């Protein structure tokens with residue numbers, strides 16, 4: 366096949382990806398979008414670019430880079446964002462490498478909606494992003510709430526090094542403070558208006574059968590004991606002490622939602638729905654005594 370335009374590459378990459386039975390779950394869910402993500406990142410174009418860009422004639426150098434990365438995607442089953450070192454979250458571009466998981470949380474939609482309708486008229490002065498990884502959630506919150514201070518916590522120094530790079534990239538050093546801490550232990554006395562967390566929540570059964578693409582991600586970011594809830598148990602226990610009186614807690618638990626409901630049948634969880642897909646995210650209000658007393 367003649368490889369002249371960007372569209373030629375996309376058609377070829379899509380069919381090659383499909384032929385190899387790759388798994389798509391790192392920002393895309395199909396072979397075409399995966400090819401587009403690879404190409405746009407290499408060509409330094411935003412995801413919002415007009416479809417007419419497909420007619421663009423590729424230079425020899427561009428073709429070489431695209432083919433090289435496409436082959437690595439197929440042969441090594443590396444997710445595209447680790448090849449391009451770029452992932453998009455809440456309409457922002459983030460640097461990523463294998464020290465952090467690739468941003469893909471449905472929290473992006475919640476943040477872009479300003480946490481409405483849950484937040485209502487509550488003031489937002491302090492936000493805590495527990496388990497920040499690349500810093501994507503903390504930084505997206507900083508953009509939506511420019512007057513808030515954000516604490517971004519992770520236990521991994523490697524992850525915080527990546528988050529620091531992203532904080533600098535998005536010039537929010539004044540607003541986002543990175544803290545190396547085992548959950549709340551380094552948070553001090555601050556009471557937060559919002560605590561948001563996408564913690565590790567994959568149970569041991571699911572870990573054992575994860576497709577090869579997920580094995581490139583840090584295990585510390587995924588593994589969470591037999592029931593997938595080892596970190597979530599601690600968050601539920603400790604969060605009330607760190608929320609303001611009207612504070613809100615948002616936690617993503619993915620497929621561990623069922624185990625959570627069995628463990629905490631008395632908790633007044635609100636389960637969020639997302640227009641752009643995703644599930645397994647709950648909200649609890651600090652004011653809800655049913656939760657605090659449990």
Ligand SMILES: C[S@@+](CC[C@H](N)C(=O)[O-])C[C@H]1O[C@@H](n2cnc3c(N)ncnc32)[C@H](O)[C@@H]1O
Pocket residue numbers: 465466467468469470495496497498499500501502518519520521524546547548563564565566585586587596
């Ligand atoms: C699922 S990743 C989420 C990363 C990022 N928030 C996102 O949504 O892309 C979970 C993160 O939790 C961190 N982590 C694991 N155990 C932790 C703990 N006990 N305290 C703080 N962070 C922890 C991992 O290092 C990892 O970066």
